Structure formats: structure tokens, C-alpha cells
Amino acid sequence: MGKRMGMEVAMAVAEAVGLCNIDMAAVYPITPQSHIAEHLSDLVANGEVDAEFVTVESEHSAMSAVIGASGTGARSYTATSSQGLMYMHELLPIASAMRLPITMAIANRAVSGPLNILNDHSDIMPQRDSGWISIFVENGQEAIDMSIIAFKIAEHQDVMLPVNINIDGFQLTHMVEPFEMPSQEEVNKFLPPFVPHATLHPAKPVTMGAFAMSDYFPEIMKAKDEALKNSKKVVVDVFNEWGKMFGRNYKLVETYKTDDAEVIMLTMGSMGETAQMAIDQLRAKGIKAGLVKLRLWRPFPFEEIKAVIKNAKKLIVTDRAISFGGPGGPVFSEIKSAMYAETQRPLIYNYIYGLGGRDVPVGDFIGMFERVIADTANQLADTYEFWGVRE
Amino acid sequence: MALKTWKELPIGCVVSEPGSASEYHTGSWRSQRPVWDNQKCIKCGICYVFCPEGCVQQMEDGFFQADMDYCKGCGICAHECWPRAIKMIEEG
Amino acid sequence: MSIVENFDLFAPRLINKKELLSPGHRACSGCAEVLAVRLMAKALGENTVIASATGCMEIISSMFPTTAWRVPWVHVAFENAASVASGIEAGIKALRKKGKIDDRYVKVVGMGGDGATMDIGFQALSGAMERGHDMIYVCFDNEAYMNTGIQRSSATPMGASTTTAPAGKVSIGQKTWKKNMPEILVAHGIPYVATVCPSYPLDFIRKMEKAKSIKGPSYIHCFSVCPTGWRCPSHQAVSMGRLAVETGVFPLYEVEDGHYRLSPDMPKKLKPIKDYFKGQGRFRHLGPEEIDKIQEKVTTEFNKLKEKAKFLKTGNV
Ligand SMILES: Cc1ncc(C[n+]2csc(CCOP(=O)(O)OP(=O)(O)O)c2C)c(N)n1
Ligand code: SF4
Ligand code: SF4
Ligand code: SF4
Ligand SMILES: [Mg+2]
Numbered sequence: 001m002g003k004r005m006g007m008e009v010a011m012a013v014a015e016a017v018g019l020c021n022i023d024m025a026a027v028y029p030i031t032p033q034s035h036i037a038e039h040l041s042d043l044v045a046n047g048e049v050d051a052e053f054v055t056v057e058s059e060h061s062a063m064s065a066v067i068g069a070s071g072t073g074a075r076s077y078t079a080t081s082s083q084g085l086m087y088m089h090e091l092l093p094i095a096s097a098m099r100l101p102i103t104m105a106i107a108n109r110a111v112s113g114p115l116n117i118l119n120d121h122s123d124i125m126p127q128r129d130s131g132w133i134s135i136f137v138e139n140g141q142e143a144i145d146m147s148i149i150a151f152k153i154a155e156h157q158d159v160m161l162p163v164n165i166n167i168d169g170f171q172l173t174h175m176v177e178p179f180e181m182p183s184q185e186e187v188n189k190f191l192p193p194f195v196p197h198a199t200l201h202p203a204k205p206v207t208m209g210a211f212a213m214s215d216y217f218p219e220i221m222k223a224k225d226e227a228l229k230n231s232k233k234v235v236v237d238v239f240n241e242w243g244k245m246f247g248r249n250y251k252l253v254e255t256y257k258t259d260d261a262e263v264i265m266l267t268m269g270s271m272g273e274t275a276q277m278a279i280d281q282l283r284a285k286g287i288k289a290g291l292v293k294l295r296l297w298r299p300f301p302f303e304e305i306k307a308v309i310k311n312a313k314k315l316i317v318t319d320r321a322i323s324f325g326g327p328g329g330p331v332f333s334e335i336k337s338a339m340y341a342e343t344q345r346p347l348i349y350n351y352i353y354g355l356g357g358r359d360v361p362v363g364d365f366i367g368m369f370e371r372v373i374a375d376t377a378n379q380l381a382d383t384y385e386f387w388g389v390r391e
Numbered sequence: 392m393a394l395k396t397w398k399e400l401p402i403g404c405v406v407s408e409p410g411s412a413s414e415y416h417t418g419s420w421r422s423q424r425p426v427w428d429n430q431k432c433i434k435c436g437i438c439y440v441f442c443p444e445g446c447v448q449q450m451e452d453g454f455f456q457a458d459m460d461y462c463k464g465c466g467i468c469a470h471e472c473w474p475r476a477i478k479m480i481e482e483g
Numbered sequence: 484m485s486i487v488e489n490f491d492l493f494a495p496r497l498i499n500k501k502e503l504l505s506p507g508h509r510a511c512s513g514c515a516e517v518l519a520v521r522l523m524a525k526a527l528g529e530n531t532v533i534a535s536a537t538g539c540m541e542i543i544s545s546m547f548p549t550t551a552w553r554v555p556w557v558h559v560a561f562e563n564a565a566s567v568a569s570g571i572e573a574g575i576k577a578l579r580k581k582g583k584i585d586d587r588y589v590k591v592v593g594m595g596g597d598g599a600t601m602d603i604g605f606q607a608l609s610g611a612m613e614r615g616h617d618m619i620y621v622c623f624d625n626e627a628y629m630n631t632g633i634q635r636s637s638a639t640p641m642g643a644s645t646t647t648a649p650a651g652k653v654s655i656g657q658k659t660w661k662k663n664m665p666e667i668l669v670a671h672g673i674p675y676v677a678t679v680c681p682s683y684p685l686d687f688i689r690k691m692e693k694a695k696s697i698k699g700p701s702y703i704h705c706f707s708v709c710p711t712g713w714r715c716p717s718h719q720a721v722s723m724g725r726l727a728v729e730t731g732v733f734p735l736y737e738v739e740d741g742h743y744r745l746s747p748d749m750p751k752k753l754k755p756i757k758d759y760f761k762g763q764g765r766f767r768h769l770g771p772e773e774i775d776k777i778q779e780k781v782t783t784e785f786n787k788l789k790e791k792a793k794f795l796k797t798g799n800v
Binding site for chain 1: 547552570607
């Protein structure tokens with residue numbers, strides 16, 4: 001049986017990873033991820049986790065080292081944030097092209113400049129097209145659960161892709177929350193040993209990362225896209241298995257009071273909890289408000305999203321990053337393209353908010369609803385606005 | 392060999408046939424070819440050691456020969472052969 | 484000096500017969516860099532895993548869907564061969580300890596060109612060496628970014644003309660002295676640093692084997708003549724490397740636990756560097772004054788090295 005306990009989420013993530021029989025980790029410190037690096041080092045130093053902890057000199061080398069280790073067939077882990085993730089950027093599509101099931105926690109933090117250490121999603125968004133499975137978590141329990149689930153998804157024979165788990169920096173990583181930590185026996189039962197598709201070992205010499213010209217490159221890209229799209233089914237299956245075993249059920253898209261909702265809000269990550277309070281307050285006032293929380297960012301769950309929002313009159317997509325000079329928030333443009341061909345679809349509004357750690361209290365979410373509801377002429381639909389920015 | 396479709400690609404584009412580059416014959420690049428004069432050869436093996444292609448082999452009689460499928464005609468073997476047992480001649 | 488004098492008559496018998504880099508690779512005709520890579524693979528043998536940086540040797544050996552490699556080999560990016568190798572080393576170590584793979588000892592090797600090693604991958608290499616991984620890193624130094632069209636690197640020698648530091652009316656080409664990479668690695672305090680050149684195959688192989696026998700990090704700096712980039716005839720690739728050594732432009736030595744030893748192949752008296760310069764198009768524009776200045780530097784540097792070899796002597800190796 002799992003154990004109920006309270007602990008800082010970042011440390012709990014390290015504990016959870018420690019239960020996964022990892023062989024190797026290479027983690028470079030960066031706020032607000034550092035406590036994962038430190039606590040995992042502690043676990044290794046105390047012999048509680050039997051793994052090689054490589055104290056790399058940069059995030060570029062962290063990702064390079066886990067690619068190398070995963071190539072040998074070692075279960076390999078890393079974690080980073082913001083500038084560190086940007087520094088890894090070059091290697092992310094290589095890891096996925098090589099089909100290496102690395103898992104990585106991202107303590108989401110705003111990207112410079114200016115330098116800022118607080119939470120938003122501007123670090124993960126530029127990695128969107130790297131070919132990784134990308135999951136967002138809402139609370140500490142989910143951060144722990146996904147840290148374990150990620151290995152099973154990544155290493156599934158039909159997947160073999162790297163996975164990143166997005167955990168809002170400070171907002172989640174530095175919270176002390178109560179949660180249930182699975183036991184070692186439970187994790188052993190849930191997570192089978194890693195069976196790699198090929199390994200760097202003289203027992204069977206292979207070449208990985210060969211050079212491909214135009215005669216093969218498009219086929220390779222197509223194969224990668226199919227692999228990522230097909231992983232959705234496995235994600236659902238593994239979530240279900242987890243639910244059966246631990247009683248905590250996860251869906252690709254989580255809904256709250258959406259059945260009869262006329263106005264729906266969509267969030268990703270920790271803001272979901274505050275937004276949910278806003279829904280309750282709005283419902284108390286008789287407003288048919290609902291909430292959709294997007295858990296799986298890549299592969300994008302088009303069908304699941306469509307099914308839950310298509311009957312609403314208005315949809316408020318919230319974004320914690322912006323595509324400068326572009327269509328607004330990245331989630332917004334994704335949702336818009338998902339709904340483009342639908343005959344029945346809501347008007348879609350977009351608020352860019354909570355950037356660089358700016359606090360977003362319940363009242364702000366209510367404010368967004370009120371503004372959208374007041375827009376009877378539909379003038380604000382299909383465009384984006386910065387929320388709460390001083391004019 | 393027919394090019395593979397996307398479905399036929401090995402997972403992660405791993406190449407699992409060691410040395411398969413030898414399917415490609417670099418001999419066609421050559422404009423000169425080395426010719427051995429075994430009378431002068433002292434079987435030192437220098438030509439074998441210095442060939443960048445690794446295409447010079449020792450025969451059963453102890454003399455050396457290049458595999459013309461791969462020899463690029465660089466002339467290193469001829470230049471390094473101290474007893475001058477190898478001559479480069481124009482391909483024609 | 485004749486070739487045979489400093490070369491064993493029965494070389495083939497001393498060298499691993501197996502070609503672990505197959506023919507069919509796409510290196511230019513007469514490439515001494517690929518010759519060095521071929522000899523390295525022979526010296527290290529089959530129980531080796533190689534992580535390669537982007538560059539000539541990567542492109543020419545791994546044309547998908549084929550490979551010239553007969554040992555496990557991986558390429559990830561330009562600047563990270565050393566970090567990839569350190570991950571491989573950690574992975575194999577963990578798996579071996581846990582009995583998840585067979586128990587043979589595997590040597591992990593990082594390889595890259597001078598650009599990959601001395602410029603863009605400098606930090607990754609420094610990190611990997613400092614961390615003490617059980618690995619060899621080999622820098623194949625052809626003194627420029629050849630794969631991308633002969634651009635200068637920090638390994639390009641003073642006065643050489645490259646496509647980004649070309650000789651011109653008001654420029655001699657490269658305006659800086661070659662970075663002394665082996666010395667930087669010596670400063671890392673690693674157990675073994677050596678310079679090699681494939682023109683000296685037995686010295687080359689002995690040093691590779693030495694590096695292989697060391698449990699810990701070692702660094703090999705390999706002088707690799709590139710006929711294409713240096714504008715010299717392909718048949719001279721091996722003799723040009725020999726001239727670099729004989730003129731002291733690239734001295735062969737090794738440093739074991741901080742103790743220096745000049746290779747026995749080093750001549751007592753150096754040849755003038757003009758002998759080495761004259762066969763290469765990249766130096767053709769240099770006048771006598773410039774050559775004198777470079778000669779002075781080469782002599783000074785070689786004397787410094789001799790002093791180190793005198794005062795920081797290797798024990799019985
Ligand atoms: C991050 C990055 N920057 C630049 C390049 C382009 N590039 C590829 S190889 C190379 C030069 C390689 O030079 P070197 O390491 O000396 O190897 P060589 O080809 O000379 O053997 C460059 C500039 C790249 N692939 N990646
Ligand atoms: S180098 Fe010349 S002498 Fe030596 S083995 Fe080759 S052909 Fe014979
Ligand atoms: S000419 Fe060059 S490629 Fe041909 S056998 Fe001689 S050394 Fe090898
Ligand atoms: S450019 Fe130079 S180093 Fe590159 S393959 Fe050609 S000869 Fe070799
Ligand atoms: Mg180079």
C-alpha cells in the first residue's frame with residue numbers, strides 16, 4: 001500500500017522517480033527545478049536509488065548524457081526548467097527521432113528576457129514540435145503519479161518516445177502538499193523493466209543517429225509523426241491501468257461541470273484548481289460555466305477536446321505564453337485549428353495571463369468570464385488579449 | 392535496392408547491419424589505379440596500413456592487392472611504398 | 484629519413500587485421516583523417532562504443548540506411564560527443580553492475596573534429612574529463628571546419644588561409660596561434676594525454692592501446708591531414724603528417740599523470756617549417772618574414788616541450 005505523506009512537491013517527484021528503478025540520471029540545477037536534482041542526488045548518495053547520477057556541466061550535456069545512456073538501454077531521467085530547457089532545445093527532436101524513451105520533468109518557468117524565475121509556460125511552448133509526449137499536471141499528486149506513469153508510456157513497445165511532465169514552477173514545485181506515495185512493490189508491479197529497441201553494446205553493434213539525405217528524410221519525419229500520434233492510445237491505456245491500480249483516474253482532457261455549460265474555460269497546469277473555484281462561484285450566481293483542463297499537450301487530443309467543447313456557446317482559452325506577432329497563445333491557436341472544420345463550435349476567446357509568475361486570483365477568472373459574457377456583439381471572439389496588464 | 396517506405400523504416404532509424412556502407416563502391420571515383428610489382432615488394436605491409444579505405448589486403452602468397460571496388464586512387468600506397476613496388480597508372 | 488627506418492617491417496602482424504570501419508565510406512580520396520579513424524578502430528578493437536560529433540567523419544561513415552561502422556556507434560550533435568559518451572559510460576556502468584547486460588569491459592570513446600572539440604564542444608569535453616568518466620576522447624584535428632567548407636577554427640594554424648579567415652591584400656589568413664589543446668587537457672589533471680598522427684601508425688596504436696588500458700579519462704589529439712582543405716595532393720597525406728612532426732609543427736608526445744615523454748619518433752634536429760609549408764596551398768601566400776615569425780614560435784614551443792619532458796619525466800613506461 002502507498003503511504004500518505006506531506007512533502008514539497010519537487011522532492012516528492014524525486015522520490016517517485018526513485019521508485020522507478022532508474023539506471024541513470026543527469027540533472028543540472030536551475031530554479032525552480034533544483035530540488036529535484038538535489039533530492040535525487042541525496043537518494044543516490046544514500047544508496048536508496050541504485051543509479052548513476054551524472055553531474056553534468058550544463059543542460060545541453062544533461063540531455064546529451066541521457067540520450068547516450070538511454071541508447072545503451074539504461075532507464076534515464078532528467079529534469080530542467082526555462083533557460084535550461086531552451087539550452088536543451090537542439091537535442092529534443094534528436095531524442096525523439098532516435099526513439100529514446102527518456103523522461104524529463106519540467107518545472108515550468110518564464111523564459112528570459114528579462115530574467116525571471118517564476119512560473120509560466122513560455123519554456124515548454126517553443127519545444128512543442130520536438131516530437132515528445134508532453135503532459136501537464138495540476139497538483140502534487142498528479143506530479144508524482146505522472147513521474148511514474150511517464151516511464152511506462154515512454155517505454156511501451158508501440159511508443160518508444162521521450163516524455164516531458166510539466167509541473168508549474170513554485171506554484172507546484174515548492175508547495176508542500178499532502179499526497180499518497182505509491183510503495184516500491186506497487187511501482188514494481190506497475191512498471192515492467194525497460195526493453196530497449198536497440199542498444200549501444202558490442203554484443204550487437206548498431207549505428208544510431210545516422211546521416212539521412214532527402215531520399216529518406218521525409219519518410220523518417222512521417223514515421224515520427226505517426227509514432228507520436230499513435231502514442232495517444234497507449235497514454236489512455238496506461239492512465240486506465242493506473243486508475244485501476246491506484247484509484248486515481250486520469251483522462252487526456254479533464255472536465256468540470258461542462259455538461260450543460262454555455263461558457264467553458266480551458267486551462268493547463270496548476271491554474272486549473274483556481275479556475276475551478278471560479279466555476280463554483282459563477283454557478284452559484286446561476287451562470288452556466290464549465291472548465292476543461294488539458295492534460296495531454298502532445299500528441300494533441302483533437303477528438304477528446306472537440307467532444308467536450310463543441311456544445312458550448314463560448315470558450316475561453318487561457319494561455320501562459322504567447323506567440324509574439326502571431327495568432328495569440330499557442331493553446332488558443334491549437335484549439336482554433338481543432339475546431340475549424342466543425343459546423344457546431346463555440347466562439348473562442350483567448351486570454352494571455354499569469355506571465356512571469358503574475359498572480360491570478362479567483363476573481364480574475366471570474367472577470368474573464370464576465371468580460372466574455374458581456375461581449376454580446378462577439379467583438380472579442382477569435383482574438384487574444386493580455387489579461388491584467390496595466391494600460 | 393529499393394528505398395524503404397516510412398512503414399518499413401527501422402524504429403529510430405537504427406542501422407543494424409554493421410559495415411553495410413560497403414554496398415557502395417567508391418572505386419568509381421578513381422582516376423588513377425595502383426599497380427603492384429611483386430618483384431620489388433618486400434611484404435612490409437605499409438600499403439595495407441596506410442590505405443585510408445582499408446581496401447588493401449594481404450593475399451595467401453604474402454603479397455598485397457587492393458580491392459578495386461573501393462580503391463579511390465589516392466596514391467598514398469604508391470607514395471609510401473619504400474621499395475617503389477607500386478605504380479599509379481591512369482584509369483583509361 | 485627513410486620510411487622503413489622508423490617503421491616496423493612486419494607492421495601488419497602487429498595490427499588488428501579486422502577492419503572495424505568498412506570501405507565504402509565517403510571520405511575524400513587520400514583523407515588522412517579517415518585513415519586515423521580506421522587505425523583507431525583497429526587499435527581499440529570490438530569492445531568499444533563510439534559517440535561521434537557532427538563533422539566529416541560522421542557524415543562520411545553513416546549514410547542512412549547504411550553504416551561503415553562495425554562497432555557500436557552513435558551520433559547526436561556537433562558539440563556534445565563528450566557528454567553523449569559520458570552518458571553511455573554511465574549507462575553501461577549501471578547496467579553492468581545490475582547484471583542487465585553481459586559483464587564484458589567496454590571502452591567508451593568520444594570523437595570529434597577540431598571544431599567539435601576545441602570550439603563548440605569545449606565545455607562538454609572539459610566537463611566529461613573533469614568528472615572522471617572512464618572514457619577516451621579523440622580529437623581529429625584537421626585544422627579547420629572541413630565538413631562545412633574549410634572555415635577557420637581555433638586549431639587553424641597562424642597564416643593558414645581558410646574560407647572565413649582568407650588570405651587577402653591586408654590579411655595573412657589566420658591571425659591567431661593554434662590553441663594548445665593537449666596542454667589544456669593536461670591542466671585537467673587527467674591520467675593520460677597524448678598526441679598522435681596516423682603517419683606514425685605504431686606510435687599511434689601504442690598510444691591508443693595505452694589510453695584503452697587506463698581506467699579513467701584520457702585524451703588523444705590526432706593530427707589529421709586533409710588534402711582537400713589544405714590543398715595538397717592526396718598521395719602526400721601521410722608524408723605531410725610526417726613533415727608536420729619532423730618540423731616540430733606537431734610534436735608527438737604523451738603525458739602520463741603529469742609526466743611528459745617525447746615520442747621516440749621525434750627527430751633530434753627539426754626540419755625547417757618551410758619544407759612543410761611549401762607543399763600546401765593554404766600557406767602559399769606567406770612571405771619569408773611571416774614564415775620566419777612562425778618558425779620562431781614553433782622552435783620556442785618545441786623547446787618548451789623538451790624542457791617539460793626533461794623536468795617532468797615519465798617513469799618506467
Ligand atoms: C550547433 C551547430 N553549429 C554548426 C553546425 C555546422 N557544422 C557541422 S560540422 C561543422 C564543422 C566541423 O568541423 P570539425 O569539428 O573540425 O570537423 P571536420 O569536419 O573538420 O572533421 C559545422 C560548423 C552544426 N551542425 N551544429
Ligand atoms: S608497401 Fe610496397 S613493399 Fe611494402 S608490402 Fe606494400 S607493395 Fe610490398
Ligand atoms: S590508391 Fe589509395 S585507395 Fe587505392 S589502394 Fe592505394 S592507398 Fe588505397
Ligand atoms: S574534407 Fe578533408 S577531412 Fe573531410 S573527408 Fe575530405 S579529406 Fe577528409
Ligand atoms: Mg576539422
